[in-house]
Amino acid sequence: MQKKLQHWNEVVEGTVLGPLAQYASTVEYDSRETTEDSIFVCIPGENYDGHQFIEQAIKNGAKTVAGTDAHLLSTYSSTFPSITFIHVADARIALSHLSSHVFGNPSESLSTIGVTGTNGKTTVTSFIYSILNALSLRTGSIGTAGIWDDAQKTSFRQTVPTTPEAPDIHRVLDHFNQKGMKAAVIESTSIAIEQKRLATIDFNVAVHTNLTPEHLEFHGSMENYKQAKLKLFEQAERAVVNIDDTVMAGDILEFFNGPLLTYGKNERADLRMRDIRTTLDGTSFTLQTHEGLFEVHAPVYGEYNVSNLLAAIGACKQSGYSMPEILSVISMVKCPEGRYQIVKNDAPYQIVLDYAHTPDALSNILQAVRSIPYHKLIVMITGVGLRDPNKRPLMAKTVEGMADEIIVSVDQPGFADRQEVVNDVLKGFRNPLEHNIHTKLYREEAIHHAFDLAASGDLVLLTGIGFGGYQVIGNEKVPYSELEVIDDYFNKCPSYKDCVMF
Numbered sequence: 001m002q003k004k005l006q007h008w009n010e011v012v013e014g015t016v017l018g019p020l021a022q023y024a025s026t027v028e029y030d031s032r033e034t035t036e037d038s039i040f041v042c043i044p045g046e047n048y049d050g051h052q053f054i055e056q057a058i059k060n061g062a063k064t065v066a067g068t069d070a071h072l073l074s075t076y077s078s079t080f081p082s083i084t085f086i087h088v089a090d091a092r093i094a095l096s097h098l099s100s101h102v103f104g105n106p107s108e109s110l111s112t113i114g115v116t117g118t119n120g121k122t123t124v125t126s127f128i129y130s131i132l133n134a135l136s137l138r139t140g141s142i143g144t145a146g147i148w149d150d151a152q153k154t155s156f157r158q159t160v161p162t163t164p165e166a167p168d169i170h171r172v173l174d175h176f177n178q179k180g181m182k183a184a185v186i187e188s189t190s191i192a193i194e195q196k197r198l199a200t201i202d203f204n205v206a207v208h209t210n211l212t213p214e215h216l217e218f219h220g221s222m223e224n225y226k227q228a229k230l231k232l233f234e235q236a237e238r239a240v241v242n243i244d245d246t247v248m249a250g251d252i253l254e255f256f257n258g259p260l261l262t263y264g265k266n267e268r269a270d271l272r273m274r275d276i277r278t279t280l281d282g283t284s285f286t287l288q289t290h291e292g293l294f295e296v297h298a299p300v301y302g303e304y305n306v307s308n309l310l311a312a313i314g315a316c317k318q319s320g321y322s323m324p325e326i327l328s329v330i331s332m333v334k335c336p337e338g339r340y341q342i343v344k345n346d347a348p349y350q351i352v353l354d355y356a357h358t359p360d361a362l363s364n365i366l367q368a369v370r371s372i373p374y375h376k377l378i379v380m381i382t383g384v385g386l387r388d389p390n391k392r393p394l395m396a397k398t399v400e401g402m403a404d405e406i407i408v409s410v411d412q413p414g415f416a417d418r419q420e421v422v423n424d425v426l427k428g429f430r431n432p433l434e435h436n437i438h439t440k441l442y443r444e445e446a447i448h449h450a451f452d453l454a455a456s457g458d459l460v461l462l463t464g465i466g467f468g469g470y471q472v473i474g475n476e477k478v479p480y481s482e483l484e485v486i487d488d489y490f491n492k493c494p495s496y497k498d499c500v501m502f
């Protein structure tokens with residue numbers, strides 16, 4: 001792509017030094033990725049300040065550099081008179097505007113749906129994606145489960161776990177346009193919103209799931225966390241709000257002026273779930289709406305997933321579909337990998353995998369599995385090395401008294417000491433020395449230990465971040481596959497009965 005960046009002041013607010021117009025092919029925030037005619041935007045990070053890499057970016061071909069350090073940019077402008085330097089007040093805002101511009105403002109040609117909330121973003125995104133595609137609206141999705149066009153997972157590299165950096169989002173949206181997509185569902189994390197990765201997107205619909213403590217190491221307080229999520233609704237035309245969430249729903253209802261749909265168990269909900277019944281192949285419930293009552297059966301498990309389903313139904317309604325149209329394809333909704341995933345193998349006990357890594361998510365999945373018949377419930381929980389240490393003991397508090405055997409382990413350790421992470425989790429138990437509490441420092445060992453403890457008729461629930469293809473150890477992404485770890489156990493013990501302790 002070759003595009004002339006003219007009238008730069010219409011794209012970003014700032015002061016230009018050097019040539020007023022330049023050819024621009026891509027926008028990069030990493031000097032190592034810059035190529036001929038890139039725009040390089042200097043972002044301050046945890047380890048470095050992007051301004052340190054201006055020379056490298058120029059050496060690699062960057063012709064435009066945007067940053068916040070006026071003095072440094074002015075000095076470089078004298079050294080490199082053929083390069084355009086743009087002094088901006090906010091590098092992340094500039095990154096978003098330049099990215100959108102260079103890729104031809106691709107979000108404007110798509111119907112965009114942003115999904116935010118502490119838990120359920122990936123699931124709701126996947127539900128909306130399946131419903132809209134089943135209704136023949138060609139839809140792509142962006143989030144923790146990867147980047148999907150309407151047919152398949154694309155090969156876009158995910159440099160950020162959930163919501164990509166602005167240049168990557170606009171590159172993907174441009175690709176969606178070129179492939180003929182008409183809509184895009186975007187998981188919108190609070191960190192991404194705070195870092196203005198989505199700043200230039202005017203969402204057609206913003207969807208809220210819930211708000212419980214998470215990412216406090218980043219936001220500093222629940223209030224900041226909530227304010228970050230609320231910003232998504234300031235840039236949306238229509239909204240879908242979980243009225244059962246007491247933390248954030250009220251704020252949205254108060255300030256949002258556009259068309260809004262609420263959902264939940266609450267009797268005031270526009271989309272209200274009643275009479276929820278779990279069956280072997282999913283969940284049945286009555287959906288009460290202003291248009292009347294609908295009997296719904298969907299291949300999802302757990303009350304929280306019915307709530308996620310209502311969020312998706314609300315988003316599809318806000319996208320212009322009628323209730324009968326939406327419900328005609330509801331059997332096609334798909335849960336993403338690792339969200340209440342039932343492992344199909346020959347073990348004489350049931351194995352359920354779930355991504356729950358917050359106390360709220362853990363509490364929900366425990367409630368959901370406890371509605372299924374089992375002999376003994378064996379649960380693996382984890383402390384996450386990379387995230388808020390204060391959350392670790394809360395995981396123990398949540399599972400205490402809810403399972404027959406509990407195995408505590410570690411996820412995504414990063415640079416954290418594994419034993420310390422486990423010890424932090426253990427602090428949440430009233431008696432960490434209880435005979436049914438086991439500890440294993442590695443997720444693989446913990447899973448195998450859970451199977452060692454299981455016998456016929458039991459249910460093994462493995463929670464935590466076992467999905468996404470890797471574990472972050474130190475600063476390396478070490479490949480990890482939950483299903484391979486499970487297969488290893490059964491391959492090593494083809495006659496598993498010889499391996500179990502009971």
Ligand SMILES: CC(=O)N[C@H]1[C@@H](OP(=O)(O)OP(=O)(O)OC[C@H]2O[C@@H](n3ccc(=O)[nH]c3=O)[C@H](O)[C@@H]2O)O[C@H](CO)[C@@H](O)[C@@H]1O[C@H](C)C(=O)N[C@@H](C)C(=O)N[C@H](CCC(=O)O)C(=O)O
Pocket residue numbers: 029030031032042043044045046047048049050053159160161162163164165189190191192
């Ligand atoms: C912890 C964190 O916020 N990291 C972000 C940060 O990286 P960093 O602080 O390590 O950056 P740094 O190494 O100090 O470098 C500063 C800048 O210099 C650049 N650089 C660096 C070296 C070099 O040689 N040349 C160069 O240009 C870097 O690309 C960067 O732009 O700045 C990078 C560029 O903007 C981000 O991509 C990166 O997000 C990483 C990938 C990340 O994992 N972020 C997480 C926290 C995140 O965003 N998570 C949310 C929520 C997930 C959830 O809810 O589960 C998400 O949306 O995924």
Ligand SMILES: Nc1ncnc2c1ncn2[C@@H]1O[C@H](COP(=O)(O)OP(=O)(O)OP(=O)(O)O)[C@@H](O)[C@H]1O
Pocket residue numbers: 117118119120121122123124144162209210304305307308338339340354355356357360361362364365
């Ligand atoms: N609506 C919900 N309320 C509470 N817990 C939920 C809800 N939906 C899903 N969960 C729990 O949270 C886990 C993660 O779900 P999901 O991946 O959809 O959320 P997420 O917001 O995308 O999380 P992440 O940002 O970490 O990827 C699920 O495996 C389930 O245990």
